[in-house]
Amino acid sequence: MPDSHFQQTSLQQPLLETADWLYQSSDRLAQQLNYAAQAIMHTITSGGRVLCAGEAEAAWLARQAAALLVSGSGRERPPLAAHALLPAQGGSQPGLTQQVRALGHPGDVWLAFSMEREETDLREATQAAREHDLTLIAFTGESATTLGPLMRDTDVWVPLPGSRPEALFAIGWLAVHGLCAAVDTHLLGEDA
Numbered sequence: 001m002p003d004s005h006f007q008q009t010s011l012q013q014p015l016l017e018t019a020d021w022l023y024q025s026s027d028r029l030a031q032q033l034n035y036a037a038q039a040i041m042h043t044i045t046s047g048g049r050v051l052c053a054g055e056a057e058a059a060w061l062a063r064q065a066a067a068l069l070v071s072g073s074g075r076e077r078p079p080l081a082a083h084a085l086l087p088a089q090g091g092s093q094p095g096l097t098q099q100v101r102a103l104g105h106p107g108d109v110w111l112a113f114s115m116e117r118e119e120t121d122l123r124e125a126t127q128a129a130r131e132h133d134l135t136l137i138a139f140t141g142e143s144a145t146t147l148g149p150l151m152r153d154t155d156v157w158v159p160l161p162g163s164r165p166e167a168l169f170a171i172g173w174l175a176v177h178g179l180c181a182a183v184d185t186h187l188l189g190e191d192a
Contacts, residue, residue, distance in 0.1 A: 058119075
């Protein structure tokens with residue numbers, strides 16, 4: 001039987017690293033989430049919509065972001081125009097790029113989630129979003145290798161601390177909830 005102290009320590013290590021990354025980056029992350037919420041509010045109040053996308057587990061973050069934007073984060077409000085675009089999973093479903101070209105309009109937001117892997121469909125769809133003049137809000141790792149080169153000065157980058165996809169996913173999940181709560185605060189004011 002393995003040494004339980006060693007096993008506990010090895011299980012705690014990724015949790016402690018993630019907590020440390022969150023603590024060290026909380027100010028910057030909160031500031032960027034506020035900028036992202038403002039960009040979403042500008043788009044929504046101008047009649048635009050938010051198109052959310054990612055690949056692999058990041059597609060789940062995109063679905064959650066769209067669901068929270070539509071339904072709210074616990075406070076009653078009208079639904080917001082947000083859609084999760086699903087990556088192609090076979091020959092019959094269109095890829096992200098085709099969906100952006102079909103659904104994206106100038107002034108919409110392209111809310112993209114990257115786990116810093118080889119995300120060809122997401123990168124190409126982001127390029128299509130650029131061509132359609134969508135505002136990019138990118139949740140990526142700090143290296144931003146997939147989407148960083150496609151960002152403009154008017155876009156919002158939400159750098160998720162860490163480098164491992166599982167840490168990026170966990171922090172991304174918390175950041176999605178923070179973003180949607182910030183959108184609700186911009187819409188409804190501070191919660192009493």
